Amino acid sequence: MTGMSTVHDPAVLSDASEALALYERMLLIRRFEDTVQSLFQKGHVHGTTHLCSGQEAVPVGVAAALGPDDRVAGTYRGHGHAIALGVDPQGLLDEMLGRATGVCGGRAGSMNVIDLEHRLIGCFGIIGGSIGAATGAAVALQRTGGVAVAFFGDGTTNQGYIHECLNFAKVRALPAVYVCENNLYGEFTPWEQVTAGKIPERIAAYGIPVMTIDGNDVWAVQAAAGEAIDRARRGEGPSFVEALTYRFVGHSRSDPGNYRKPGELAAWRERDPLKIARGSLTELFGIAAERLDEIVAQVDGHIEVLIARALAAPLPDPDTPAREYRD
Ligand SMILES: Cc1ncc(C[n+]2csc(CCOP(=O)(O)OP(=O)(O)O)c2C)c(N)n1
Ligand SMILES: [Mg+2]
Numbered sequence: 001m002t003g004m005s006t007v008h009d010p011a012v013l014s015d016a017s018e019a020l021a022l023y024e025r026m027l028l029i030r031r032f033e034d035t036v037q038s039l040f041q042k043g044h045v046h047g048t049t050h051l052c053s054g055q056e057a058v059p060v061g062v063a064a065a066l067g068p069d070d071r072v073a074g075t076y077r078g079h080g081h082a083i084a085l086g087v088d089p090q091g092l093l094d095e096m097l098g099r100a101t102g103v104c105g106g107r108a109g110s111m112n113v114i115d116l117e118h119r120l121i122g123c124f125g126i127i128g129g130s131i132g133a134a135t136g137a138a139v140a141l142q143r144t145g146g147v148a149v150a151f152f153g154d155g156t157t158n159q160g161y162i163h164e165c166l167n168f169a170k171v172r173a174l175p176a177v178y179v180c181e182n183n184l185y186g187e188f189t190p191w192e193q194v195t196a197g198k199i200p201e202r203i204a205a206y207g208i209p210v211m212t213i214d215g216n217d218v219w220a221v222q223a224a225a226g227e228a229i230d231r232a233r234r235g236e237g238p239s240f241v242e243a244l245t246y247r248f249v250g251h252s253r254s255d256p257g258n259y260r261k262p263g264e265l266a267a268w269r270e271r272d273p274l275k276i277a278r279g280s281l282t283e284l285f286g287i288a289a290e291r292l293d294e295i296v297a298q299v300d301g302h303i304e305v306l307i308a309r310a311l312a313a314p315l316p317d318p319d320t321p322a323r324e325y326r327d
Pocket of ligand 1: 077125126127152153155156157181183185186187251316
């Protein structure tokens, strides 16, 4: 983790209730993912799922730095991207179950959620799709105001078009922020086996500022994203954030994660973003463990309601066309 900075910027971490809200949002994502996994195992979720458990601090920290005119493109590991942006978790869970009440009318499933109302221009099953979409959105936002953010993984930095997009974004000084969720693996392959050089060094070759940060510390993410977003708003062009993180679950539904190095998962669990946030909340704001446990109980109760409603929700009528999206 050379060059990684952990930032507890006092300007970012000055408000206890905002800090608690970020903890709660991460917890909601974790419980949501546990729920999707369990409903998948019971046969209620069709297709596949890619869960982001362990990586919650990245989308939540980035979303905390965004403004109302900004836009985000996420990935197939996108439930956290959506919830972080404020997508209704009921609509999202209904979507997982293919229900008519889903955020995309039950037609998108787990991998392709879109919710323009909440600034989510799409989640993309094609790796790197988010990079192209966010770069395109940045072209539009350069005229209308706002910043576009792309989330993508470490493996995606070996896709050809990330380089086309970064080059274009730099040359045109686009208001774009590229957020690489480096979780050490692309599917079942350690990133270093398939990646020449270091990701930050490659990106720096475009003259794009790069920050490598602790992606499990939500406030370090918020601070770095804030810096990158401010730079884009000032018209100073794109930035790249490499957030170092780890997924606690397999790549997708059927992956037991046997390729992990011995002790690796346990070591990262010690660095669980929820644990880190709890530590900071107690240390910096004196928030008692009991208060944090109350939030856990509230989120658990909320999830029970979401599950009951999603299971009772109607399936889409095959004769009714899916909703059309216009921005
Ligand atoms: C263009 C394309 N090629 C291959 C795939 C198959 N695929 C799905 S996920 C994945 C690995 C991506 O790894 P990474 O970018 O590190 O993201 P992570 O899944 O770790 O979040 C691959 C190769 C795909 N979806 N799209
Ligand atoms: Mg990866």
